[in-house]
Amino acid sequence: MKNSLSRDRALTMATLSQLTYVAHNQGTEVVRHILKSGCPPFVQQYQKIEFLHSPRLFSSTGELACCGFVLSTPNEVAIAIRGTENLDDYFFNLLVQPNSEFIHSGFHNYVGNFWEQLQDFLLREDNGRKDIFVTGHSLGGAAATLIAKRLQEPGFKPIDPHVLETYTFGAPPVSTVELILDTPLYRFRNAGDFIPHLPKIVSVLINKIPRLRGAIANWKPNLLQELSDYCHVGSEYLIDKDYQIRQSDQPDIGNVWQWVHFSKALLPQLGVGTRNQALGAEEINNLCKDRLRHLIQTLIQTSLQEHRATKYVEKLNFGKHPPWSNPIK
Template sequence: MSFLVAISRSAYPDTALDNFAASPSFAMGDAQSMMWMSQLAYETNTPDKVDSILKAWQLERKGLASNDPVTSLPPHSACFVAAAGRNATIIAFSGTDPLKIEDWITDFTAARSPDGLHSGFKAALDSVWPQIVPIIQQRPAPAQQLFFTGHSLGGALAIIAAERAMREFGATATAVYTFGGPRTGGQDFFNSYTTGLGTGLGTGLGTRTFRLVHGNDVVPTVPPPLLNTFLHVGQMIQCPTDGTFADPPTMSAPNGNDPGFVDGLIQAGLADLRAFAAFRFLRSIGPRPLDMLAGILPRIVRDHVPAIYFRALGIPLR
């Protein structure tokens, strides 16, 4: 991963996961903890830094995958951090790094695979799945609770990984948290994910998946849901632009497919005009170079950056 998505070691508080409850129901402490883990997945090119942070969080690294931000192969790949402790095993995937060509290839390979998934997302998970399987299957007794999480592209990979673990070897996730995640698959994938159809388990992950959406973030609106080609899974929790997620939140039904692409663009455009008129468009939202520039980005992009999700969860980065 590159300097655009990393933050300094000092920005990771040792107490970040102290409110982690490892609950199958939505818990704000779990959401905040999963946002920290999603951010940590952006640090995979510095394993020593990852280990230092995990140790402070009373977690032990169980797996890590990284690659060069510009030149690595294969073109479809994924970065993740897996850790155990605090009564859970957590697998966190990184989102798109603007300097990683593989991420852009992954994001824009949107044709459906034979099993109805976004081809780019499926290929990215395939590249690391052999490393993830033993982490799930051999998780220690004190860390049996299983969590998947990720921001942006990482959210899509978390969704696909959770369904695959459930379908292939009956490892049903305790909960899945995504932040600004896109749609991942069609009706068959939705059925398998939501109800466990075809898994033989008689249950699914629809009510254990919480997809958080900040304001007019464009990524959760894509790929567009034309003719049910791509559907969301889980329950959406949305907050207004520059707002905060309520606790307890209002959640959509597990069969909801919002937010919509066209409506999101219209609302974001109107919000940009209001901000421009009030001279509220030049401001930083976090410590990274990407955050420093966020004030001049279109709202549909600014509402997506990790720092804005931290803020909406009541955790301003320093």
């Protein structure tokens, strides 16, 4: 682990990421009390707290939900964004096409939903002299990456911090081309969490099933190529079972492929067999969607325990979890 990475800072960022789920599930006042009081070694006291809200992902009702918060002290600003609400969201996340800038359009839109609120807070609380830390777990980590990208762009004049650092935990890739950040990004993954590599794993498994591969190519011609092209930003910081952190410029491919081979037990259930050849195009499309949903949900369930935001906090704190730890997330 490089000296520039502070484990204490990483623990704080993981804790803030986990607290976004607590705010969503238990209410913002619960989290406000925790942040106002502080809870060493997990979080310090924050003087100013503002919660961010956006429409629920993939909901047609327009109902707003807490998607994170932004905090301020005399010396720094911290931005924490919540991740995915349920398993179905993972399924839809993988099906969304990249936009014209090769960014996952779902992640891009998620950030756009609360960007004005976040920008207003930064304009009020930051004067160019504060450090800024951005964090998030899972989908929230993808959003944190895109926020960091926006904050370092020349068009965002008010932000010129001494430090701009991003910490993500179990985050998926956000772009089908290499995304370059000029500021540090610390991308953490628990050793048993393979959800961050889910796009490539899904593409590998589907390519093992000729009929399913062919049906998906007819349904969404570019899907497999897009899944294969998605790539992460920077180095991965792998948290091993003994709580040690090791940096790698390449994913832990050996373990990933071992997990893929284990998952091949799924393959016989997922094929689009000859008995379905008489189905029409719409029925085949629905069958593909059902098969793909089943594949993704099964893969997620296999890895879910190590993917939880609470597990990242626990691993970074050498096995001890925070007193408010939410059993759901």
